[in-house]
Amino acid sequence: MPEGAPYWMLWEELVSGGAHWSGLLRRGTTLRLMDVTGRGNAAVLLYNYEDRSERYNLPDTLKAQHTAFLSKGTVCYSDMGRILCSITDDTCGWHDTLCGLSNADQVRRKYGTARYQEHRNAYFKNGYDSALNELGKYGLGKRDLTAAINFFSKVTVEADGSLRFHVGHSRADAYVDLRFEMNVLVVLSSCQHPLDPASEYRPGELRLTAWHSRPAPRNDPCRMRCPENERGFRNTEVWFR
Amino acid sequence: MMPLVESALDPDFAVRREVVAAGEPWMGHVQRGQYFRIVDLHGNQAVDTLFYRADTLEERYSAQDTIREQGNIYLSSGSVLLSNECNPMLSIVADTCGRHDTLGGACSAESNTVRYALEKRDMHSCRDNFLLALARWGARHGRDFSKRDLASNINFFMNVPVTPQGKLTFADGISAAGRYVEMRAEMDVTVLISNCPQLNNPCNAYNPTPVEVLIWDVGPASR
Numbered sequence: 001m002p003e004g005a006p007y008w009m010l011w012e013e014l015v016s017g018g019a020h021w022s023g024l025l026r027r028g029t030t031l032r033l034m035d036v037t038g039r040g041n042a043a044v045l046l047y048n049y050e051d052r053s054e055r056y057n058l059p060d061t062l063k064a065q066h067t068a069f070l071s072k073g074t075v076c077y078s079d080m081g082r083i084l085c086s087i088t089d090d091t092c093g094w095h096d097t098l099c100g101l102s103n104a105d106q107v108r109r110k111y112g113t114a115r116y117q118e119h120r121n122a123y124f125k126n127g128y129d130s131a132l133n134e135l136g137k138y139g140l141g142k143r144d145l146t147a148a149i150n151f152f153s154k155v156t157v158e159a160d161g162s163l164r165f166h167v168g169h170s171r172a173d174a175y176v177d178l179r180f181e182m183n184v185l186v187v188l189s190s191c192q193h194p195l196d197p198a199s200e201y202r203p204g205e206l207r208l209t210a211w212h213s214r215p216a217p218r219n220d221p222c223r224m225r226c227p228e229n230e231r232g233f234r235n236t237e238v239w240f241r
Numbered sequence: 242m243m244p245l246v247e248s249a250l251d252p253d254f255a256v257r258r259e260v261v262a263a264g265e266p267w268m269g270h271v272q273r274g275q276y277f278r279i280v281d282l283h284g285n286q287a288v289d290t291l292f293y294r295a296d297t298l299e300e301r302y303s304a305q306d307t308i309r310e311q312g313n314i315y316l317s318s319g320s321v322l323l324s325n326e327c328n329p330m331l332s333i334v335a336d337t338c339g340r341h342d343t344l345g346g347a348c349s350a351e352s353n354t355v356r357y358a359l360e361k362r363d364m365h366s367c368r369d370n371f372l373l374a375l376a377r378w379g380a381r382h383g384r385d386f387s388k389r390d391l392a393s394n395i396n397f398f399m400n401v402p403v404t405p406q407g408k409l410t411f412a413d414g415i416s417a418a419g420r421y422v423e424m425r426a427e428m429d430v431t432v433l434i435s436n437c438p439q440l441n442n443p444c445n446a447y448n449p450t451p452v453e454v455l456i457w458d459v460g461p462a463s464r
Contacts, residue, residue: 053388058304059346062409064355068344069407079388081351094407098314098344100305103327142299143389145325157403161315161340163308194309232355 010210017203020130021188022137024049025180027240030088030213033206035152038172040204041196042151043101043127045135045187046076046084052140052185054078058097058147064228068157070095070149073225075181075232082236083229084184086222088213089177092170096150098163101127102194111201124201130189138185151176153193165195179213179222181236242415243317248335248423250276250457257456263449264365264438266374269456270295271426276457277331278423279397279434281338283450285414287399287437289347289367291392292322292330295429298384300324304343304393314403316341316395322424325392330430335423338416342401345411347371347394348439357441367394370435378431396437397422399444411442 010029015021017040025031033042048054057079065074072090075083087095107126116123127148135144154169192203216223216233223233252258256275260282261267271277279288294300303325308314310323318336321329346352349368353361368391375386398416403409438449 057346057352058393059344060349060352060355062344063346063352063411066409067407068403068409077352077355079349079351079391081349081355098305099309100303105327142325147305147393156405156407157314158405161313161403163312163314228355231359234359235351235354 008212010212012207012209015188015190015206015208017190017205018125019190020125020134021208022134023186024183025186025210026183027180028213028215029210030177030179031186032175032177032209033151034173034175034209035170035204036172036207037204038170038174039202040170040190040206041153041193042206043148043189043191044151045131045146045148047185048078048084049183049185052138052144054080055144055146056084056149062097064232065226069097073221075222075229076149077232081232082239083181083232085178085180086216087176088179088222089175092152092174092176094154094169095176096153096155096193097147099150099155099194101131101148101189102191103128106194107201114201125191127189127191127194130191131187134187150193155195163195165193165197167197179216181215181233182239242339243319243336245337245339246318246335247337248278250278250423252455255455255457258453260451260453261434261436262451263436265436266370267434267436267454268374268378269432269454271430271432271456273426273429274459275426276334276423276459277426277432278421278455280419280421280453280455281398281416282418282453284418284420285398285416285446286450286452287439287444288397288452289435289437290395290397291371291433293390293431293433294324294330295431298386298390300326300328301390301392302330302395307343314344316343322395329427331424331426333422334425335421338398338420338422340400340415341422342396342399343393344403344409345396345399345401345444347435348437353441361441364440365438367435367437367439371433374433396444411444413443414446
């Protein structure tokens with residue numbers, strides 16, 4: 001039972017490094033993503049489970065909160081002005097919204113080739129193929145592959161617009177808690193961040209823990225962060241009336 | 242800001258030349274090797290733009306892939322606009338503005354309720370332009386476009402700076418009357434534009450105005 005979990009635990013799962021995962025997280029539940037090794041990256045895609053044409057919208061998330069990254073107190077917006085989930089706790093401080101998924105070419109260039117035939121289940125995976133794998137289970141495909149969030153990775157923007165990846169940003173047992181405000185299909189890949197300069201293919205494992213929490217109360221810090229979020233929560237509540 | 246790069250192409254030799262009125266959509270084909278220019282006729286007008294591979298619904302412009310592969314969030318001359326399969330779609334070959342945005346996305350009725358006020362729902366928005374243009378184009382060209390095909394777009398002539406601390410703002414424009422951006426198509430593309438009708442932030446200097454689109458065939462006669 002994670003510390004601070006006010007209600008009861010639902011389930012816990014270990015996702016090995018480089019693996020892909022998907023699941024339904026219902027309104028009023030919290031999912032804790034934990035970076036077990038300190039070199040983990042959780043690439044995450046979010047969809048409204050009931051109408052999958054509604055999904056995480058990167059620009060609307062950034063614009064509403066005047067931020068280029070996610071951290072405790074921020075929320076993830078859908079393209080319909082609703083809030084898919086809120087970040088209620090976070091020991092990492094910065095999660096990358098800009099860089100998207102790794103892909104097969106990029107993994108091959110960086111780490112070389114490791115096929116299933118020679119390496120069995122240690123074969124090299126990538127974020128793009130992993131996402132397609134999971135999306136296909138729900139009747140979704142390439143057209144539905146939208147922006148990904150890279151939890152546990154920090155990429156900042158220099159004055160000239162160039163990107164800087166921060167090595168060693170996360171640490172072992174760092175976690176981020178996502179409280180779901182809607183019924184959300186979560187698609188996840190634990191492949192390395194595409195800008196991770198490590199020369200070795202060595203993705204870190206993640207621990208997922210889900211528990212009943214409750215929808216955001218009136219004085220919720222994510223809700224009170226800015227008037228935009230207050231309106232986003234209002235739009236979300238109308239969906240469930 | 243990137244150094245400004247001018248084009249040698251003469252508008253008199255363009256094979257297509259159209260003015261897009263303020264707040265209107267525009268959709269068209271640009272063939273591989275053709276040059277495509279957007280002119281900010283009156284200055285500080287955001288032009289929300291999406292690109293699709295002409296023969297499939299599955300491949301389209303990807304902001305995250307473009308940003309990551311060029312290692313920079315701003316678009317200017319030298320930028321290669323990548324698809325969701327990391328294939329080059331268009332290259333920016335000339336730019337007299339210096340910086341274009343691909344993080345700010347498009348306005349919609351729903352995001353207007355969040356960003357400004359619940360009563361702003363009925364204001365005209367880029368997504369309404371996008372959806373209507375896709376529906377009409379799809380019916381005419383036998384392509385089943387829908388909202389799931391609206392990925393994050395480019396905002397030509399719009400200024401959305403990000404600080405090293407991670408703050409993102411909509412700043413006053415850096416464009417001016419007559420500035421333009423020009424691209425060479427690296428594959429056959431379908432272009433979808435919404436000439437942004439947003440009145441609630443400085444992206445259009447609170448006064449949306451017309452823009453012009455031009456297409457050239459390659460060849461010495463165009464120069």
